[in-house]
Every structure is written in structure tokens, then in C-alpha cells.
Amino acid sequence: MLPxxxxxxxxxxxxxxxxxxxxxxxxxxxxxGCDAAEAARCIAEATRA
Known part of the structure; x- marks a missing residue:
């Protein structure tokens, strides 16, 4: 399973x-080739405590 x-x-x-x-x-x-909005969503999720 991946993070x-x-x-x-x-x-x-x-x-x-x-x-x-x-x-x-x-x-x-x-x-x-990535969707920048999706990448930003992923980064935001990574910063949640």
C-alpha cells in the first residue's frame, strides 16, 4: 500500500x-504532464497533521 x-x-x-x-x-x-491542480491537492494533503 502506498502513502x-x-x-x-x-x-x-x-x-x-x-x-x-x-x-x-x-x-x-x-x-x-500532470494536472497542476491535482498535484497541489496532493501536496496540501501531505501537509495536514
């Missing part, structure tokens, strides 16, 4: 399919 505020980097590998590259804390993720 609610974890983001995953995935990549398409030709002839193999999808692969998980890494998992990061939400605030350490780039916005490469």
Missing part, C-alpha cells in the same frame, strides 16, 4: 509495457 501523498513515475517500455521508474514525495515531483 496517500506519494507520486509515481512510470514509463512505457517498447515491447514490454508500462514500468514503474520511481516513487517520490508529492512536493518532490515535477509537473511533467
Amino acid at each position: 496517500r501523498t506519494c507520486v509515481l513515475d512510470a514509463a512505457w517500455v517498447e515491447s514490454r509495457g508500462w514500468a514503474l521508474l520511481e516513487a517520490n514525495a508529492a512536493w518532490g515531483a515535477g509537473l511533467n
Whole structure:
């Protein structure tokens, strides 16, 4: 099970399919193709006590 505020980097590998590259804390993720509003929501969730 992953933390609610974890983001995953995935990549398409030709002839193999999808692969998980890494998992990061939400605030350490780039916005490469991400919905910025959803990323902000995830970061806000990570800051709740």
C-alpha cells in the first residue's frame, strides 16, 4: 500500500509495457504532464497533521 501523498513515475517500455521508474514525495515531483491542480491537492494533503 502506498502513502496517500506519494507520486509515481512510470514509463512505457517498447515491447514490454508500462514500468514503474520511481516513487517520490508529492512536493518532490515535477509537473511533467500532470494536472497542476491535482498535484497541489496532493501536496496540501501531505501537509495536514
